[in-house]
């Protein structure tokens with residue numbers, strides 16, 4: 001649908017420094033089934049432009065890490081080990097919950113945020129929504145198994161998203177572990193570890209025995225420094241949903257990882273067509289937070305509807321503004337739906353036309369054979385003035401499809417010189433009626449893949465009716481054609 005008349009209604013600068021445009025456009029004529037309506041719907045869109053980074057408010061932040069790798073190589077075990085063996089503040093002995101993301105704190109104070117759903121399904125779901133949340137991929141490769149199919153896929157995905165990799169060579173406690181072989185296998189798929197002169201950090205670990213987990217986190221932090229990962233904790237917040245769920249007691253919960261700004265209690269958030277007034281913020285330990293800044297995850301209570309994983313969350317200044325944004329977005333969604341409906345109606349109309357055409361065609365054909373379908377009838381008395389030879393046929397076939405094909409082909413063999421009269425046709429074995437009809441009309445029974453039941457052999461013999469058995473369509477047709485030719489008067 002052509003979009004016309006784009007009009008900028010308003011340009012404004014947010015207090016966050018973001019430039020904002022409210023635009024309006026007509027979408028012109030709208031087709032809804034067979035009705036063409038001149039619907040000049042107007043949609044207003046809010047467009048928030050990227051704000052240039054202001055150096056003075058930029059601060060380092062925890063990196064956001066996704067754990068990937070082949071099935072059974074130990075991703076879940078590693079995440080569990082990290083979640084439970086964290087250097088958390090000792091006075092809080094809370095039980096760590098799965099909320100979709102958690103933070104690991106080193107005793108030096110640095111932190112790493114891990115997305116708590118391993119594997120590429122989660123990573124792709126995020127990427128499909130355009131969420132580029134992951135800063136670093138931890139590639140888990142079991143030392144007793146080496147590089148496998150999903151290891152290769154994970155590397156491919158990380159590369160496509162331009163996310164650097166830190167390798168965790170897992171299961172070094174296993175008697176079959178072979179770290180060197182694993183490193184060489186990695187080399188073959190283009191991952192050159194530092195030990196072999198490359199620039200990819202690889203840490204040998206045992207997720208099960210919790211060996212070298214601190215080294216792994218340190219390697220991630222080193223990578224973070226190299227990348228210069230940071231964010232701006234001021235201004236209106238922007239975050240990404242990593243998990244949404246409904247809790248029996250606490251209602252609608254949604255875990256986000258903040259990308260910029262800081263989310264505080266009482267803030268107003270919008271995501272797609274859902275909004276929240278932040279009632280409570282919690283971390284993975286269930287600890288209540290006052291605020292959450294860039295790189296940190298938090299579970300948010302206060303959503304009216306739940307946004308899906310991967311959705312972008314934006315803070316707005318007021319509830320009024322949120323409602324306005326939601327209204328605009330809902331209108332846009334309804335427009336999309338209207339478009340979809342129109343498409344469905346059009347498809348249905350076309351389908352209806354097709355069916356109608358087919359029905360007409362069938363009717364025409366049935367009309368053609370109508371006379372012949374009406375069961376036994378009296379033989380026509382040959383008229384003196386009509387000495388056109390005629391061939392009377394009865395066709396029986398094993399299945400509908402074949403019968404259709406035979407009838408269609410015979411349809412094209414009508415000749416002026418020899419009348420072809422289809423006395424009767426049907427699916428199934430030859431019956432007594434078929435034989436009687438053939439006898440009455442002096443016709444031939446063409447049997448395609450069907451038999452004469454033994455109990456009718458005697459009847460058939462007495463009737464002198466001829467049954468021609470075939471199991472190849474064109475041979476049956478040839479037979480009919482030859483019969484027609486035989487009936488034609490010899491050409492002088």
Ligand code: GDP
Pocket residue numbers: 069070071072073074075076077078118170171172173174205206207208209
């Ligand atoms: P995922 O499919 O990658 O999430 O793998 P899991 O974490 O479910 O682990 C698969 C199996 O490997 C489980 O039986 C784990 O107990 C085992 N496993 C994971 N890490 C280690 C490890 O460091 N050493 C040993 N020996 N086994 C491990």
